Amino acid sequence: GAVVSQHPSWVICKSGTSVKIECRSLDFQATTMFWYRQFPKQSLMLMATSNEGSKATYEQGVEKDKFLINHASLTLSTLTVTSAHPEDSSFYICSALRGGGNQPQHFGDGTRLSIL
């Protein structure tokens, strides 16, 4: 079945560091990928929608200069958390859409980001 790989699984770094998270669709081409964030004991919140070859669409309240998204190919989207601070510590999850809008999304295993 469809597989989405997310890397790295865990990141621990100092405040002020920029962190890049990769999301790859391994066996299909994904014109649309999504980035979610999940705080402890809460549900997933959509951060942005990433379309190949165009600028990402950010949800209200998500700073586009803070969370840089690049979707340079049909199989890779990256999320860079710039100058990360402790409040950015969270579980970041990507997903990729295979097919039409009502088709299932395929999720990565998430990245646990801890900023000291």
Add this chain to the structure above:
Amino acid sequence: DAKTTQPNSMESNEEEPVHLPCNHSTISGTDYIHWYRQLPSQGPEYVIHGLTSNVNNRMASLAIAEDRKSSTLILHRATLRDAAVYYCILVSNSGYALNFGKGTSLLVTP
């Protein structure tokens, strides 16, 4: 976006069937009903989806009410590995993003 309502938690014994309900009284005619589940410390996993007719796959069955205002995810024989948060989500034909509510936390006991 149309909303869904699910119980916060449910409990089941291992190897027994589990019926997870979802209400979506404001569903529109073009909304698909999707179910995902999330195991601890993992990304969500697609379970099943449907529009009007009941659906079966290797993981579960989806029973959709005739008026489409509610649906039920059926796990035929719960295992310990089915313990997860189950999300019922409406997906429009034109919109792609998933609106995750709080879901139902399923506890499976031996």
